[in-house]
Amino acid sequence: MxxxxxxxxxxxxxxxxxxDVLDAGRAxxxxxxxxxxxxxxxxxxxxxxEKGYDAATMTEIAARSSTAIGSLYRFFPSKEALAEGxxxxxxxxxxxxxxxxxxxxxxxxxxxxxxxxxxxxxxxKSERTALKVLMDARVDGANRRRYLLGVIRGRMAGVLSAHAxxxxxxRADLLSIMLLHLMKTIPELAEEAEAAALFQEMRLVxxxxxxxxxxxG
Amino acid sequence: MxxxxxxxxxxxxxxxxxxDVLDAGRAxxxxxxxxxxxxxxxxxxxxxxEKGYDAATMTEIAARSSTAIGSLYRFFPSKEALAEGxxxxxxxxxxxxxxxxxxxxxxxxxxxxxxxxxxxxxxxKSERTALKVLMDARVDGANRRRYLLGVIRGRMAGVLSAHAxxxxxxRADLLSIMLLHLMKTIPELAEEAEAAALFQEMRLVxxxxxxxxxxxG
Amino acid sequence: MxxxxxxxxxxxxxxxxxxDVLDAGRAxxxxxxxxxxxxxxxxxxxxxxEKGYDAATMTEIAARSSTAIGSLYRFFPSKEALAEGxxxxxxxxxxxxxxxxxxxxxxxxxxxxxxxxxxxxxxxKSERTALKVLMDARVDGANRRRYLLGVIRGRMAGVLSAHAxxxxxxRADLLSIMLLHLMKTIPELAEEAEAAALFQEMRLVxxxxxxxxxxxG
Amino acid sequence: MxxxxxxxxxxxxxxxxxxDVLDAGRAxxxxxxxxxxxxxxxxxxxxxxEKGYDAATMTEIAARSSTAIGSLYRFFPSKEALAEGxxxxxxxxxxxxxxxxxxxxxxxxxxxxxxxxxxxxxxxKSERTALKVLMDARVDGANRRRYLLGVIRGRMAGVLSAHAxxxxxxRADLLSIMLLHLMKTIPELAEEAEAAALFQEMRLVxxxxxxxxxxxG
DNA sequence: GATGAATGAGTCTTCATTCAT
DNA sequence: TATGAATGAAGACTCATTCAT
Numbered sequence: 001m002x003x004x005x006x007x008x009x010x011x012x013x014x015x016x017x018x019x020d021v022l023d024a025g026r027a028x029x030x031x032x033x034x035x036x037x038x039x040x041x042x043x044x045x046x047x048x049x050e051k052g053y054d055a056a057t058m059t060e061i062a063a064r065s066s067t068a069i070g071s072l073y074r075f076f077p078s079k080e081a082l083a084e085g086x087x088x089x090x091x092x093x094x095x096x097x098x099x100x101x102x103x104x105x106x107x108x109x110x111x112x113x114x115x116x117x118x119x120x121x122x123x124x125k126s127e128r129t130a131l132k133v134l135m136d137a138r139v140d141g142a143n144r145r146r147y148l149l150g151v152i153r154g155r156m157a158g159v160l161s162a163h164a165x166x167x168x169x170x171r172a173d174l175l176s177i178m179l180l181h182l183m184k185t186i187p188e189l190a191e192e193a194e195a196a197a198l199f200q201e202m203r204l205v206x207x208x209x210x211x212x213x214x215x216x217g
Numbered sequence: 218m219x220x221x222x223x224x225x226x227x228x229x230x231x232x233x234x235x236x237d238v239l240d241a242g243r244a245x246x247x248x249x250x251x252x253x254x255x256x257x258x259x260x261x262x263x264x265x266x267e268k269g270y271d272a273a274t275m276t277e278i279a280a281r282s283s284t285a286i287g288s289l290y291r292f293f294p295s296k297e298a299l300a301e302g303x304x305x306x307x308x309x310x311x312x313x314x315x316x317x318x319x320x321x322x323x324x325x326x327x328x329x330x331x332x333x334x335x336x337x338x339x340x341x342k343s344e345r346t347a348l349k350v351l352m353d354a355r356v357d358g359a360n361r362r363r364y365l366l367g368v369i370r371g372r373m374a375g376v377l378s379a380h381a382x383x384x385x386x387x388r389a390d391l392l393s394i395m396l397l398h399l400m401k402t403i404p405e406l407a408e409e410a411e412a413a414a415l416f417q418e419m420r421l422v423x424x425x426x427x428x429x430x431x432x433x434g
Numbered sequence: 435m436x437x438x439x440x441x442x443x444x445x446x447x448x449x450x451x452x453x454d455v456l457d458a459g460r461a462x463x464x465x466x467x468x469x470x471x472x473x474x475x476x477x478x479x480x481x482x483x484e485k486g487y488d489a490a491t492m493t494e495i496a497a498r499s500s501t502a503i504g505s506l507y508r509f510f511p512s513k514e515a516l517a518e519g520x521x522x523x524x525x526x527x528x529x530x531x532x533x534x535x536x537x538x539x540x541x542x543x544x545x546x547x548x549x550x551x552x553x554x555x556x557x558x559k560s561e562r563t564a565l566k567v568l569m570d571a572r573v574d575g576a577n578r579r580r581y582l583l584g585v586i587r588g589r590m591a592g593v594l595s596a597h598a599x600x601x602x603x604x605r606a607d608l609l610s611i612m613l614l615h616l617m618k619t620i621p622e623l624a625e626e627a628e629a630a631a632l633f634q635e636m637r638l639v640x641x642x643x644x645x646x647x648x649x650x651g
Numbered sequence: 652m653x654x655x656x657x658x659x660x661x662x663x664x665x666x667x668x669x670x671d672v673l674d675a676g677r678a679x680x681x682x683x684x685x686x687x688x689x690x691x692x693x694x695x696x697x698x699x700x701e702k703g704y705d706a707a708t709m710t711e712i713a714a715r716s717s718t719a720i721g722s723l724y725r726f727f728p729s730k731e732a733l734a735e736g737x738x739x740x741x742x743x744x745x746x747x748x749x750x751x752x753x754x755x756x757x758x759x760x761x762x763x764x765x766x767x768x769x770x771x772x773x774x775x776k777s778e779r780t781a782l783k784v785l786m787d788a789r790v791d792g793a794n795r796r797r798y799l800l801g802v803i804r805g806r807m808a809g810v811l812s813a814h815a816x817x818x819x820x821x822r823a824d825l826l827s828i829m830l831l832h833l834m835k836t837i838p839e840l841a842e843e844a845e846a847a848a849l850f851q852e853m854r855l856v857x858x859x860x861x862x863x864x865x866x867x868g
Numbered sequence: 869g870a871t872g873a874a875t876g877a878g879t880c881t882t883c884a885t886t887c888a889t
Numbered sequence: 890t891a892t893g894a895a896t897g898a899a900g901a902c903t904c905a906t907t908c909a910t
Contacts (some may be wrong), residue, residue, distance in 0.1 A: 488705030
């Protein structure tokens with residue numbers, strides 16, 4: 001009883017308190033839960049990237065993150081849901097990366113832009129491989145994936161608009177789709193023997209295209 | 218008796234007749250066999266493209282080509298062998314297409330080149346999607362796939378050399394790898410809602426890159 | 435024409451002629467047929483012995499005797515029938531061998547008898563291995579196999595009666611069953627490293643048993 | 652509280668208690684697991700004996716022990732592993748039986764020895780039939796089977812040495828091989844119509860052989 | 869009759885998912 | 890709430906047998 005009183009006092013202040021207080025004892029468990037989820041997603045990233053979507057087994061993903069299979073299913077009720085979780089996390093990270101570029105985009109040259117995009121892709125590389133696998137897996141739920149794509153494309157359009165304010169909205173959308181398709185090949189280039197030289201080429205492709213497109217748009 | 222006489226007379230004339238006669242009954246079987254193989258490869262192309270390598274089932278591929286599962290296995294003794302058959306056929310078709318472009322390459326502008334490559338990819342589109350799936354599949358036999366890649370890259374280098382005779386061999390090789398990576402995205406563009414506009418963009422990407430690369434090389 | 439004449443002349447003598455004449459042109463085919471059957475049975479003996487009943491494939495048996503699979507099925511309409519053919523041939527050869535021993539049995543000592551039986555088993559060894567496989571295969575048609583067993587046991591009883599005329603029929607039957615069971619192990623002994631020594635032991639087993647049994651019966 | 656006290660008292664005494672408590676929840680699962688394994692081996696014994704190794708299906712073995720096919724594969728990850736499990740269990744039982752005979756062997760007559768061996772084979776009869784099938788199966792892993800044979804032959808040699816201490820080691824080894832070959836026929840005798848009489852004969856075979864061999868050795 | 873391509877039932881095995889403990 | 894044993898649908902592949910040529 002007395003504990004409840006003090007609780008309501010706290011709540012008034014913190015705002016987020018309402019839920020926190022109700023969960024009192026559960027708070028640490030939640031923290032554990034979030035770590036579990038992170039560990040699961042990390043393991044899933046590895047296993048999907050190594051084996052592909054179908055060949056990856058829920059059992060191995062659980063084992064690699066030292067999680068009981070039953071617990072994995074508590075957090076992600078299906079393999080599809082796990083894939084979606086991965087997609088979601090990737091979407092957030094990619095969005096953050098693109099937003100960061102957008103913030104600096106106004107003052108960048110096309111060549112600098114190309115570099116920034118290349119850097120971003122390489123930073124996300126390990127997750128990209130898993131993502132590719134998931135996007136290619138022709139399973140149902142593709143629509144939700146399409147949603148993710150939409151979000152990222154929006155961010156990319158933001159980058160472009162910041163970079164070349166003169167672009168029409170439609171044109172920015174189109175360019176963002178095109179650029180994202182081009183950027184998809186970057187992790188693959190990284191696996192070629194001539195990776196370094198190919199990066200130079202990609203830099204050329206991107207800046208040449210950006211220059212031409214911005215000028216022509 | 219008289220029939221026997223005429224028979225020996227015929228044989229004497231044609232020379233090849235002897236074997237023809239012996240194969241008499243086998244000829245149609247072979248023709249049927251070749252059609253079966255083509256039907257199987259077509260069905261496999263569809264199913265692999267739709268489901269991905271692992272999710273594609275031999276049973277469905279057989280059913281889609283109205284073939285008994287046992288017959289599928291007579292022609293392709295394993296799923297891997299079927300994939301290889303597809304790869305092989307694609308290799309031949311792509312090589313032929315690139316060779317045809319090479320023959321005309323000397324007199325083409327960068328823009329015409331871009332168009333020709335786009336057209337080729339679209340002509341191969343249905344097979345391209347399946348090919349992507351097969352090349353990405355994390356299965357053994359990747360070496361033979363690598364071989365296919367080598368062949369196609371060689372043809373593409375031939376196209377570039379014909380187009381811009383001034384290119385060094387190394388440079389032509391590098392450009393061909395880059396171009397093929399870029400071209401891989403074409404069938405994916407075709408699936409976007411804005412396909413037509415994206416094709417224009419790709420034309421721009423390719424010709425801008427070709428122009429810059431040839432000039433810079 | 436002239437050949438036909440001489441044929442009918444021959445026929446008059448042989449008694450089997452009636453059918454021979456009707457088959458005129460088929461006669462050589464028949465001979466071919468008999469050779470095919472022999473070749474098939476030989477191949478089957480090998481393959482069954484090597485692989486066991488289930489793992490042996492009709493296709494391999496056909497191939498090993500250079501026979502088309504369709505032809506194999508003309509002679510033996512099922513795998514079971516082929517097994518039966520083998521059993522039958524074995525029965526005839528084993529019967530012949532036992533009859534030959536029976537003819538000399540009266541004047542043989544127990545030790546000589548043991549030797550004769552050992553020799554017979556070794557002479558039939560290659561077929562024995564296949565036979566073992568067929569008798570052990572727990573497939574239907576076991577009844578017909580039981581018939582074969584009956585025949586051979588009868589012959590063995592004949593051998594025993596000739597050897598020891600004082601034996602009652604029942605006792606001879608029992609002893610023959612026992613002896614045949616013991617003899618079954620001989621080909622297995624031949625596969626042990628100590629085959630030679632084990633043969634001596636088996637000689638001991640057989641003659642000790644024969645002596646004791648004949649005396650005690 | 653009092654229960655807790657008594658618990659800790661118990662623990663103090665048994666020593667093993669600590670782990671017992673930790674395993675509390677797992678203990679019944681393990682017990683169930685062991686019963687499953689036993690049921691599976693029993694079913695496998697039946698099915699292998701009835702159908703032979705190849706013709707026996709994992710599905711039927713699972714069904715006969717009211718086990719889901721997936722569970723069968725949890726305990727025995729392959730058909731071969733299941734066979735090995737059976738071999739192992741047989742090896743232990745046969746060894747135990749032979750050791751028990753060895754313990755009494757010194758004071759036994761040849762006839763008593765024969766009886767003891769007959770009794771042992773009959774006790775193991777149902778497993779013997781399956782074992783025969785497994786030992787004959789032309790599959791890989793034959794080496795491990797050879798190991799089993801070695802073990803059992805060693806035990807049998809122990810029996811003989813205890814029975815007739817005068818035997819040389821080599822002679823004991825040879826006799827044990829011979830005796831085991833003879834004993835293999837016992838379960839087959841049991842399937843004949845005249846089983847009872849044949850057992851008398853086998854008794855005769857064994858004791859006559861033992862007497863002769865021991866005297867002669 | 870001979871041939872061998874075609875057929876499809878049936879085998880072993882895997883793995884996403886559930887649920888009793 | 891966590892655990893991991895249990896489940897069974899589904900997939901790749903084989904082979905006895907048939908039948909059009």
